[in-house]
Amino acid sequence: MKSMLSTIVKEAFEVDGQRFAEAVDNVASMLSSESGEIGDIQILGKLVSLEPKGEALVIGDLHGDLESLVDILRESDFVGRMSHRANAFMIFLGDYGDRGVFSAEVYWLVFRLKKLFPRQVILLRGNHEGPENLLAYPHDLPEQFQRKFKDHGVEAYNKIRRLFDFLYNAVLVKKKCLFIHGGLPQQVSGIEDLGLARESFLEEILWSDPTEAAATVYPSPRGAGKLFGKSITDSVLKKLDVKFLVRGHEPCDEGYKINHGGKVLTLFSRKGAPYFNAYGAYLDLDLSLPLESAEDLVPYIHKI
Numbered sequence: 001m002k003s004m005l006s007t008i009v010k011e012a013f014e015v016d017g018q019r020f021a022e023a024v025d026n027v028a029s030m031l032s033s034e035s036g037e038i039g040d041i042q043i044l045g046k047l048v049s050l051e052p053k054g055e056a057l058v059i060g061d062l063h064g065d066l067e068s069l070v071d072i073l074r075e076s077d078f079v080g081r082m083s084h085r086a087n088a089f090m091i092f093l094g095d096y097g098d099r100g101v102f103s104a105e106v107y108w109l110v111f112r113l114k115k116l117f118p119r120q121v122i123l124l125r126g127n128h129e130g131p132e133n134l135l136a137y138p139h140d141l142p143e144q145f146q147r148k149f150k151d152h153g154v155e156a157y158n159k160i161r162r163l164f165d166f167l168y169n170a171v172l173v174k175k176k177c178l179f180i181h182g183g184l185p186q187q188v189s190g191i192e193d194l195g196l197a198r199e200s201f202l203e204e205i206l207w208s209d210p211t212e213a214a215a216t217v218y219p220s221p222r223g224a225g226k227l228f229g230k231s232i233t234d235s236v237l238k239k240l241d242v243k244f245l246v247r248g249h250e251p252c253d254e255g256y257k258i259n260h261g262g263k264v265l266t267l268f269s270r271k272g273a274p275y276f277n278a279y280g281a282y283l284d285l286d287l288s289l290p291l292e293s294a295e296d297l298v299p300y301i302h303k304i
């Protein structure tokens, strides 16, 4: 398994723009054809529902940090575990590119994993994979592709922008937890709203952050999404019939943080500039455990 990973990483540095663009198309068509029941996974629009069984490796924002991604895959041996266990799921919380210089290489590795384990690798959408009117700034990806792929840079970028629309909004582990990139949409009435998320919901899903400073909602200093307080978390999680939320989006010095009395875990897997967090973190979790709170996840958080 180690050599498979080394091969893919080597490819990531050597791949040309044409081959990269083909891989993007390939993953986009895989994602667009996923629907209904795939084994015991259910796909409802942009929502993936999992039974509370098996295991999950959860990776937070990477932002072009290939080294952290490779470290996580080596340390967890999760690629090997996916090849032996049908219910081993790798969940990415979004924000794969921008900021770090190895965005294309991170995408290549993620796409190869998706191709190898189509049912088990689940790709969420971050605000750096947002729609045209909600895209994060600065967005370095076009320049990075131009530099790496030269004449094929624009084509590769245009194709990956189309792929962003096929990424998932949320993963639900029934009666247990919800995974999304940013925050909870305050007006959500049930899980259908996450799958069929309208634009207003999508903005909160991709952009919002938890706050301890207000009970309800507050305008976000990011200029998109909201700051949501504990009462929003309590009511939305209740409507979705889950105990806690796992999300990325915010750098944390220890690689993770817990908000809202154990109802919200933030994971951030990237290290280095421009955030300078001391650690990145990921989650390696048995989904059948009787978890009541994000505090119960602490033993399964690995710092890198």
Ligand SMILES: [Mn+2]
Pocket: 061, 095, 126, 127, 128, 181, 248, 249, 250
């Ligand atoms: Mn983000």
